[in-house]
Amino acid sequence: MRGVSRASFAALTDRLADEGITSAAVATTLGQELFAVVGVLDTEHGLRRALADPGKPAAEKGAITGALLRGKVARRTEDLVVAAAESHWASPGDLVDGLEQLAVEAMVFAAQADDGLDDLEDELFRFSRVVSAHPELRAALADPGAPAEPKRELLGTLLDGKVTPVALALINQMVAHPRGRALTLALDLCATIAARRREQLIAVVRSAIELSASQRGRLAEALAGAYGHKVHLNVVLDPSVLGGISVQIGDELIDGTAVTRLAEVRRKLAG
Numbered sequence: 021m022r023g024v025s026r027a028s029f030a031a032l033t034d035r036l037a038d039e040g041i042t043s044a045a046v047a048t049t050l051g052q053e054l055f056a057v058v059g060v061l062d063t064e065h066g067l068r069r070a071l072a073d074p075g076k077p078a079a080e081k082g083a084i085t086g087a088l089l090r091g092k093v094a095r096r097t098e099d100l101v102v103a104a105a106e107s108h109w110a111s112p113g114d115l116v117d118g119l120e121q122l123a124v125e126a127m128v129f130a131a132q133a134d135d136g137l138d139d140l141e142d143e144l145f146r147f148s149r150v151v152s153a154h155p156e157l158r159a160a161l162a163d164p165g166a167p168a169e170p171k172r173e174l175l176g177t178l179l180d181g182k183v184t185p186v187a188l189a190l191i192n193q194m195v196a197h198p199r200g201r202a203l204t205l206a207l208d209l210c211a212t213i214a215a216r217r218r219e220q221l222i223a224v225v226r227s228a229i230e231l232s233a234s235q236r237g238r239l240a241e242a243l244a245g246a247y248g249h250k251v252h253l254n255v256v257l258d259p260s261v262l263g264g265i266s267v268q269i270g271d272e273l274i275d276g277t278a279v280t281r282l283a284e285v286r287r288k289l290a291g
Contacts, residue, residue, distance in 0.1 A: 047126050086102050
């Protein structure tokens with residue numbers, strides 16, 4: 021993606037991360053429903069062009085999308101696709117590519133919720149290399165004339181019990197819907213997204229007041245410099261925080277709230 025498409029996709033990725041999804045089941049449902057939307061847009065060319073048309077008002081495109089999806093997918097999925105339709109894209113293909121990558125991101129969230137993110141990246145990479153090394157397997161899985169069910173059965177025979185459920189779901193998706201790409205490239209895309217997620221730290225920030233965009237930016241930059249990784253902020257408004265903020269990254273808590281400072285003063289006075 022280039023230019024306006026890249027900016028729109030980045031905003032949607034941030035929106036997805038801001039959902040704070042911690043349930044593997046919720047993340048899996050989101051991923052599956054986004055993949056289903058991608059399948060519809062891949063076949064409905066007129067709809068795809070209409071939703072990516074820069075000449076149409078964003079509100080109009082969002083209303084069309086909401087009407088099509090309401091009651092058919094979870095509200096979280098509907099809201100995300102509506103936001104995508106309201107965004108600016110350089111081409112209709114970029115819109116669909118962006119939704120597909122968001123679907124993979126959601127499945128990666130599912131793996132993370134099950135503490136399987138490291139395994140997911142490794143499994144996708146290893147299976148991609150297996151496909152590259154075995155032309156007959158690659159041909160069987162990539163044959164556009166072959167029915168989908170025999171391909172699923174073959175993958176089940178090869179992978180059931182040997183990879184995580186998320187890895188198997190993503191591999192099945194890429195085999196069934198390669199979208200014009202070589203299977204190895206599709207699998208490598210999934211592995212790259214998993215690797216990027218694994219290298220990104222999540223900081224839960226608690227504050228009594230909403231942080232401005234510039235404050236969020238400065239905090240994320242400072243934390244990235246301290247930890248050597250990009251840091252995504254999940255900001256939680258907490259009225260019990262009297263002042264300052266607390267930041268939790270993994271098991272580490274950086275607490276600068278007034279409540280904590282007052283508690284420390286009380287401990288010192290009591291001593």
